[in-house]
Amino acid sequence: MKSPVYDVAVVGAGPAGLAAALAAAESGVTVAIADAGVRPGGQYWRSPAPGAGAFRPHTLHHAWHRFTSADARLDELAAAGRVTRLAEHHVWSVERTEALWSAHCAVGAEPRRGDARRDVVIRARRLVLATGAYDRQLPFPGWDLPGVMTAGGAQALLKGQLVVAGATAVVAGTGPFLLPVAVGLARYGARVAAVAEANSPLAFARFPRAVLGASRKVGEAAEYAAALLRHRIPIRHRHVVIGAFGRDRLEGVRVARMGGDGRVLTGTERVIPCDVLAVGWGFTPQLELHLQLGCATRVDVDSSLVVRVDDDQRTSVEGVWAAGESTGVGGADLAFIEGELAGHAAAASLAAAPRRPAGALRKRRAALRAFAAAMHQVYPVPETLIDGCDDETIVCRCEEVTAGAIRHAVAELGATEPRTVKLLARPGMGWCQGRVCGFATACMTARAGRRPVGEADLRAFAERPIAAPIPLGLLATPPEP
């Protein structure tokens, strides 16, 4: 049977993707929305399986009603045959075939032996990419010990499984996202010994207009501050985790104060016993599909590689729109609006419906983008911390490449850009394909050359011809006609 051709295919069912699918479908075009997850919502609105336990959304979620109403409306549209919802579809490649986009999907969770494998190709006239982001990491001594997790990972375990990652937690890194992680862990029974925040929110005073434009964010911050107090969680501003220790699992972390030059102040170190460390330094947008298609990129205020989009969320590639974190990390509210604008624009390009006035949405997007830019300046990533890693510190967790090996590639073998470092020392050559160590390796290489991290440095670790792991047999199988 020949597979259907949709007007719009949306990749990702987080806030941006859901909003895009909804906006496009409401404009009267047919939509397919594919997501790798079992349930829709993305990382932000991740929810547990019914069997995992009693789910009380307000304990872990903001704006949950926005998700449930979008989800319910999409179900109605699906029942009416206007939307096709595809869960557990891992899009591993997107290509242009004549006038259509083909999104190749590996279907199912981790393939177990004996499971029937299917490769599904979604064909559509227009494409909206809403692929989201994952935690950005900086290496430090001991970060490969079991018990050290990404902040998003600890959060995913809670939201998706209702499982608490440990008994005593330290939450560390930078950015407002650390607060919901700490509060969530405490609400579900962990003792949160400390939040170590490398920066200070007092710096928001430098951006009064941006803060005023996003007053709801201020309210959210106040709620979290109150929750931290209620759970007696101490928050240590301008503090960073400089090491994790333990024999075969995490037993504690060493925390120290950071000076104005981004370096750790000697004599301020203290030990905090814990069995879980949830650490995150902002987010890395997931750009494999955009880069496969040749979408133009830029470096955002937070040093992330992001996709360039115009006022309609259109990428540099005709027929491809992008929304959410892949166009600049800014949170779920912004992602939802960008998704709505992208969905409208993609549908309108098919002349399906007269364009709805979107002036208010654009204004709101501008305000949230201004807030995000301020946020990134208030919570910068202290790349300087990498200099403090001893040579034995693992940078690439997959290939177990040390900081010393990377420094050797730069200082002794003469590598001046990350791609060469990768070839000489193998960081980023393992299972995760540089998703975890790419930023750190790019920073280390750029810093050694006394230059800021640039677009080429980041692209070296972001381009992957295959976006999700697939069995070799799938590559050898001709797609269905």
Added chain:
Amino acid sequence: MTTPPQFEIYFDGEPIPCRDGWTIGAALTAAGIRSWRTTRHRQRPRGLFCGIGVCFDCLVTVDGQPSLRACLTPARPGDEVRTQEGTGR
């Protein structure tokens, strides 16, 4: 066939409780287990890190099949989960 709401899986031969809808990573974590793999070069223990299928740290052997991401693999009644050494092959 419907899956019971609660069942057991096995970790290195020991039964551990599991809920329907949990991943193998969730069941191991809830049972207090933090690592289920050793690395290829330094034989260092690893467990959940990113928790969302990005980092491949949580690879584990299930029913003799190596290198499944524990954070993504739904647990099924009676799964025989084993610590994976190196590539697991």
